[in-house]
Amino acid sequence: MSQAEPFNEIELDQWVATAEGLRADGYRLVQMTGTARPDHFEVMASFDKDYRCANYRMRISREHPQLPSISGIFLAAFTYENELKDLFGFEVPGLAIDYGGNFLRTKTKIPFAGSVTTKKGPTTASSQPAANPEQ
C-alpha cells in the first residue's frame, strides 16, 4: 500500500545521529536509495517500526561524495552502502564490511556517477544511458 509517509529532509551531518536515534527506538532499516541529480547526489533511506515507514533524505556533494556509514548502527546497511559505493562512487567511511568496489559486478565502473538518473541538466557523452546498455 502506498501510504502517506513523509520524506524528511536532513543535513548530512545529522545522518548518523538520526540513525542512532532510530535504532534506539527499535526501527528496522528498510532500504537506502541513491539518485544522481544535476548538481548533487541524493540518498533516501527508510526505516520501519510497527508497519510505518520513516523516510529521510539528504544531499551529497558531487565534488566530495562522502556518506558516513551507519553499518555500525544498522549492520544491514552494509549491502546498501556497498551498492551506493559501487554505483555512485561514494566514499563510505566506517563501512563495517567493505567489498572495495567489488560488491556489484558492473561492466562500467561507477556507472551512476553521471547524470543517468536525471532528466535535466548537463550530460556528457560518458553519461548517456543509451551508450551503455549494461547500466
Added chain:
Amino acid sequence: MANRTIVPFGPQHPVLPEPIHLDLELEDETVMQALPSVGYVHRGLELLAEHHDYLDMAHVAERICGICSFIHSQGYCQTVEGLMGLEVPPRAVYLRTMWAEISRIQSHLLWFGLVADAFGYESLFQHSWRIREQIVDIIEETAGGRVIYGTCKVGGVRRDVDNETLQRIGRHIREIEAEYNELADIFRNDRTIRKRTVGIGMLEPENAHALGAVGPVARASGIAFDGRRLGYAAYPELDWEPVVEQAGDSFARCEVRLREINQSFDLIAQCIARMPDGEIEVSIKGKRPQGEVMGRLEQPRGEVCYYMQADGKKNLQRFRVRTPTFANIAPLVHMLKGCDLADVPVITLSIDPCVSCTER
C-alpha cells in the same frame, strides 16, 4: 594450524538456478566468512522507467522476475495509483489478492522442488513441481499466461474471472491442498531433511532485526512482520495471521513456507467466497502520477519496496525497487559464518534467493 582457503561458490552451481557468487573463506571445512557479489545479469529496468510511459512500465515491472511476476505488477500499479490518488474497484482488489496468493503458492512450491533437488530427492522435487503445475494451470485459466499474468494495470485489472469459474477453482484448490498436505508431511518428518536443516543456518531474532531480514527468513526467527499487514489489497478484510516460527534455523524457514501455502489456499478461498460484483477498473483519463511515494508489499520472499518520483509527465522521474532477496543478503552472510562447507547450498537456498529480482 588450520588450513585457510577460499572456495568460490557460484555463480554457476547445481543448487543455484540463477547466478550469485559467494567467496567462502574456509578454515578446514568451516566457513569463516562469506563474501557475496551480484550483478551478473543486471538489466537496468529501473532506468527504463525514466524513458518510457508509466503505463507501459507495468508490463516491464511484471517482467522483473518470472516467479514474483504478478506481485511486481501489483506493486508497481498500486504505487502509481498511490501517486495518482486512484481508488481501485473492490472486485479488482479481490482479484489482485487472489492472484497474489496463487503466485505465493507456486513460488513456495517451486522452492520446495529446488530444495528437494538440493537434498538429492529427485522424486520429491518432481512431486513438488507436479502439484505446482496444477497451480500454474489455474494461472493459465484465469490470466491466460503461465508465467506472466498480464492482468494488472494501473486503475484495476485487465481481465475478469466469471463467478462460475471462480467457484470451480475454489473446489479445485481444496483438492490440490489435500495432495499438498501429503507432500508437506514428508518435508516436516523426513529424517534426512530434518538432519540437514534443524539447527543449521541459525539466525537469532535480534540479528534478524539488526540485519534487516524480511519475509519467511524474518518470520522463521520470531519476527511477526508480514507486509500484507500494511493494509493493501483485500488483506485487511480477510481473516489471517502472519505465520511465525521461533527456531531461526533452515527448518523453521521451511516450516514457515509450508504453513504459508496452507494460508494462501485459505486466503484464495476467502477471496472467492467474498468476491464483490462490479467493475474491474477505473478510468485514468486525464490523470498522471505526481509526487513521491514509497510503496511496500509482501512477495513470497518478503517485503518489496517501490520508490517512485513523478512530476505529472508520462514517465517517472525515479523508480527504484528494493527486492526481498537483496534485503536477505546480509542475513545470509551471517547464517553462513561458522557453518560447514557441506551446508552452504542448503543454507543459501533457505533464504529462497531470487537473483532475477535482485538484478532488476
